[in-house]
Amino acid sequence: MAEVEETIKRIQSQKGVQGIIIVNAEGIPIKSTLDNSSTVQYAGNVHQLLLKARGMVRDIDPQNDLTFLRVRSKKNEIMIAPDKDYFLIVIQNPTE
Amino acid sequence: MNEAEKTIKRIQAQKGVEGVIVVNAEGIPIESNLDHQRTLHYTYNFQQLLARTQRVMKDLDPQNEASLLDIQTEKNNILISTGKEKYIYTRTIL
Numbered sequence: 172m173a174e175v176e177e178t179i180k181r182i183q184s185q186k187g188v189q190g191i192i193i194v195n196a197e198g199i200p201i202k203s204t205l206d207n208s209s210t211v212q213y214a215g216n217v218h219q220l221l222l223k224a225r226g227m228v229r230d231i232d233p234q235n236d237l238t239f240l241r242v243r244s245k246k247n248e249i250m251i252a253p254d255k256d257y258f259l260i261v262i263q264n265p266t267e
Numbered sequence: 268m269n270e271a272e273k274t275i276k277r278i279q280a281q282k283g284v285e286g287v288i289v290v291n292a293e294g295i296p297i298e299s300n301l302d303h304q305r306t307l308h309y310t311y312n313f314q315q316l317l318a319r320t321q322r323v324m325k326d327l328d329p330q331n332e333a334s335l336l337d338i339q340t341e342k343n344n345i346l347i348s349t350g351k352e353k354y355i356y357t358r359t360i361l
Contacts, residue, residue, distance in 0.1 A: 216323040223319050227312040228340050239339035244324055246331045 179204065187264040189247065194218060196256050205262075217251055217260050225253070271298050274354065283358045285343065290314065290353040313347050313355050321349075 179191050183204060190205040190213070198218035203210040225237040240251040243265070252259040271289045275298055278287050288306055289298040294314050299306040317336060324333045336347040344358045 212327060216326055220316075220320060220323050223316055224338055227316050228338065230312055231308060232342070235340045235342045237338065237340055239337075241335075241337035241339075242320055242324070242333050243335040243337070244331050244333045246328065 175202065182261060185263070188261060189264060190260075190262040192217075192260040194258050194260065201257075213249075213260055213262070217249070218258075221251055221253055221258060275300065278354070278356050281358070284356060286355075286357045288355040290355065309355060309357075313345070317347055317349065317353065 175193070179193075179202065182188060182191055190209070191203065192200050192205065192210055192213055193202040194200050194214045194217070198214060200210045200214040203214075205213070220242075221237075221240060224240050228235050228237045237253060240253070242249045242251075246264075248263050248265045250259075250261045250263070252261075275287045275289065278284055279300065286301040286305070286309070287299065288296050288301065288309055290310055291297050294310070296306050296310045301309070313336075316338075317333075320333050320336055324331050332349070334349055336349075338345040338347070346354075346356050346358070348354045
């Protein structure tokens, strides 16, 4: 658990990082640096997106798989790193 | 049309770029260097993903919207940019 805390601290110390959320395979956030309501919103929405993206990739090539997803928007950047049992969401303000 | 062609040529000149597809506002691919079937397959799939992404972004913040979707897979990298015309391009990881 200490390793997880350290990793979160390390990511948070990067410039522009607004939030970090760890979500389990069921889409339930288990750790977050954001408030409860934002966390739940991000976790649920991003989970859906992740499943869709992975489905698309597999549809195009069943031997391929999603390794990372990044959504860049006007206001920020959302990075999603999927793993076997969890996925990590990092929201940051991209440095100019 | 010419703008799209120029942009495609520029993107294609990048190392490792495999496919470039330009999709118009109606969701119809208007330019592509991939074969017809692949173009349609990619367009259909990623249109849906892009629509879903935009909905998610609006949900999280009604004033915000996605400008670029970057999908990394084991074999390659697919980038989808939004705007009046959408560009989808795939790149093999070198």
